[in-house]
Amino acid sequence: xxxxxxISQLIAEYNLKRLAIGTIGSHSALNIFKGAKExxxxxxxICRESDTIVYKKFPLADEIIIVSNFxxxxxxxxxxxxxxxxxxxxPHGSFTAYLSTEELMNRFYVPMFGNxxxxxxxxxxxxxxxxxxxxGLRLPKTFKNPEEINCLVIAKLPGAxxxxxxxxxxxxxxxxxxxxxxxRRGLLKxxxxxxxxxxxxxxxxxxxxHYFSSIIHDDVEFLGVDKRYESAVDAIGRVPAxxxxxxxxxxxxxxxxxxPLTLRESLLPELLRMGDNVQKTAKELAPPGIIGPFCxxxxxxxxxxxxxxxxxxxxxxxxxxxIGTSPYAYLKYGEKMYTGRRIALEIKEALRKGRIRDVxx
Ligand code: AMP
Numbered sequence: 565x566x567x568x569x570x571i572s573q574l575i576a577e578y579n580l581k582r583l584a585i586g587t588i589g590s591h592s593a594l595n596i597f598k599g600a601k602e603x604x605x606x607x608x609x610i611c612r613e614s615d616t617i618v619y620k621k622f623p624l625a626d627e628i629i630i631v632s633n634f635x636x637x638x639x640x641x642x643x644x645x646x647x648x649x650x651x652x653x654x655p656h657g658s659f660t661a662y663l664s665t666e667e668l669m670n671r672f673y674v675p676m677f678g679n680x681x682x683x684x685x686x687x688x689x690x691x692x693x694x695x696x697x698x699x700g701l702r703l704p705k706t707f708k709n710p711e712e713i714n715c716l717v718i719a720k721l722p723g724a725x726x727x728x729x730x731x732x733x734x735x736x737x738x739x740x741x742x743x744x745x746x747x748r749r750g751l752l753k754x755x756x757x758x759x760x761x762x763x764x765x766x767x768x769x770x771x772x773x774h775y776f777s778s779i780i781h782d783d784v785e786f787l788g789v790d791k792r793y794e795s796a797v798d799a800i801g802r803v804p805a806x807x808x809x810x811x812x813x814x815x816x817x818x819x820x821x822x823x824p825l826t827l828r829e830s831l832l833p834e835l836l837r838m839g840d841n842v843q844k845t846a847k848e849l850a851p852p853g854i855i856g857p858f859c860x861x862x863x864x865x866x867x868x869x870x871x872x873x874x875x876x877x878x879x880x881x882x883x884x885x886x887i888g889t890s891p892y893a894y895l896k897y898g899e900k901m902y903t904g905r906r907i908a909l910e911i912k913e914a915l916r917k918g919r920i921r922d923v924x925x
Contacts, residue, residue, distance in 0.1 A: 571675050572921045578650045578675075580915060584608045584627070585677075585908060586651040588634055589615050591658045592879050592904065595887050597624035599904025603912050608651050610637060634662035638671050646674045652924060653677065654856075654907055656879050660687070675924040677907060678878055681850035686877045689722075689761055695849060699841040701860075701872045707762040710739045716765040719743075721756055730817050732765055751816070763873060768865035771825065772882045774890075775839040776906050777846075777854040779922050780913045784839045786832075787857075787903055788890035790822040790882035824885035826892075834870055835860075842875065855923050856910060857883065857903050879903055 585600035586608030587593050597607045601624055609625035612632065619625040627649055629642060636642050637659075646653065653676045659668060665687040669680055685691045696703055707713055716734045719742070731746060733739035743760075746752035770792055776785040797815035800808065827835070838860060846853035854877050861874040883903035886893055893901040901909075914923045 565669050566671075566673060566680065568921075568925050570673070571680075571924055574647060574673065575675050575921055575924060578647075580650070580920065582606065582650050583911070583915070584649045584651045585654060585911065586610065586627075586646060586649070587654045587656060588637075588658045588662075589619060589625070589628075591656040592881050592884055593656070594618070594622055594624060595884050595902065595904035596654045596656070596879065596907065597904070598887060599902065599906065600908045602900065602905050603908035605908055605911070606649070608646065608649050610634070610642070610646075634658065635667075637663060638667055643673050651675075652911060654879065657876070657881060659878075677856055677911060677924060679846075679850055679853065679855045680925040682846060682854060682877050685846075685849055686875065692875060695845055696842070696872055696875060698848075699838070699845040701838055701842070702870060704766050704863075704871050704873055705764040707764075710736050710762065713739055713762065716767075717762045718765045720761040720763065721752065722759045722761070730815075732815065766863040766865060766871045766873070768863040768869075768871070771827065771831075771862045771864050771870070772822075772880065773835050773839070773860055773862070774880065774883045774886070774903060775842075775858050775860070776903065776910075777843045777856060777858060778910055779852055779855050780910055780917065780919065784836075784843050785896060785906070786836055786839060787893045787896075787901070787906060788883060788886040789825040789827055789892070790885045791825050792817075792819050792882070793821045793823055794818060795820050819881070822882040822885050824890060831864065831868065831870070838870070838872070846877070852922065855925065856907055859883070879907070 584606040587596050589609045589611035600607050606626045607624060608627045609619050610629045610631055613630055619628060629645055653674050655676055655678055665683045669683055685695050693703060713736050716732060719731050731742045733742050743757055747754060772790050774788045776787050794817045797817055800813060800815055843853050857879040859876045859880040860872050863871045886902040889899055889901060910923060914920045
């Protein structure tokens with residue numbers, strides 16, 4: 565495991581006057597780059613050739629490092645180049661989608677904005693649940709095996725991209741039937757069946773609050789909220805029930821985009837406390853806790869109970885709805901504040917205070 569001391573040594577060799585902010589070209593890269601530029605940093609994009617069109621049409625990347633696949637981040641040559649550009653990497657969802665937690669923790673010798681030690685807590689569903697429970701959050705029930713199913717459950721595949729292959733079942737029999745169907749449709753591999761995570765399906769609406777844990781200010785900020793636009797689940801309501809039955813549709817949750825949201829103000833006290841408590845617990849698990857952005861994935865029921873089913877201890881793509889500003893960022897900062905920029909601002913303040921080592925790992 566790469567230690568904070570090793571990262572501190574790498575940073576010690578950096579030219580801090582020419583610091584760059586880098587990330588993989590996808591997910592929330594435009595958000596991160598725009599924010600970096602607005603705070604005066606250079607930007608570095610690790611990009612696949614076929615995606616370069618994005619960074620040509622939106623010219624926010626000062627340096628583009630072309631790779632044929634993102635696993636090349638593990639190559640010495642690529643890491644050497646990133647360090648030569650004095651890059652601090654901002655990890656987003658594509659990092660954990662293309663590299664394993666072990667690879668990121670053990671083989672990526674470039675300073676990252678964030679806490680590498682927390683990756684282990686985030687990557688493992690059981691550990692994640694323990695973290696959230698210790699923080700006092702309300703979680704959906706989980707079922708260790710399909711025989712225990714006694715309510716509507718959502719079946720989640722490990723490492724499923726965009727919720728592809730998720731399905732619902734309200735009994736053991738229905739679960740077995742669906743598993744068979746999903747295998748036939750090529751959405752599920754036989755060997756993955758044992759790793760399916762069964763969670764109580766909470767009937768309510770999705771709410772994804774975006775937080776920012778500032779190490780410099782020792783505070784958790786609330787920067788915005790989104791909900792997701794998911795295919796095919798958000799399309800099912802447009803098909804009448806009779807035809808739904810005919811085509812025997814199973815909802816999938818592939819994320820296509822995000823929709824900005826404001827909440828009834830009476831939900832804010834609990835959501836704000838949840839953010840504070842998640843960071844307080846994270847500090848105990850792996851000091852200094854979460855560095856920078858994080859997001860809770862919640863469902864709010866009709867009696868306004870908030871259930872949290874996941875945490876992302878990094879920037880989420882949902883924060884892209886706030887590029888420019890969001891109502892909540894506006895309330896605190898006025899115009900032009902959003903997660904990508906808030907990250908750059910934290911790095912800038914850390915530099916000014918001689919505390920850059922406190923925000924990288
Ligand atoms: P995830 O991959 O865990 O983010 O889940 C993908 C989608 O499935 C979410 O955006 C929700 O729409 C839905 N979902 C996940 N878990 C639950 C749950 N316990 N209850 C209700 N809906 C859920």
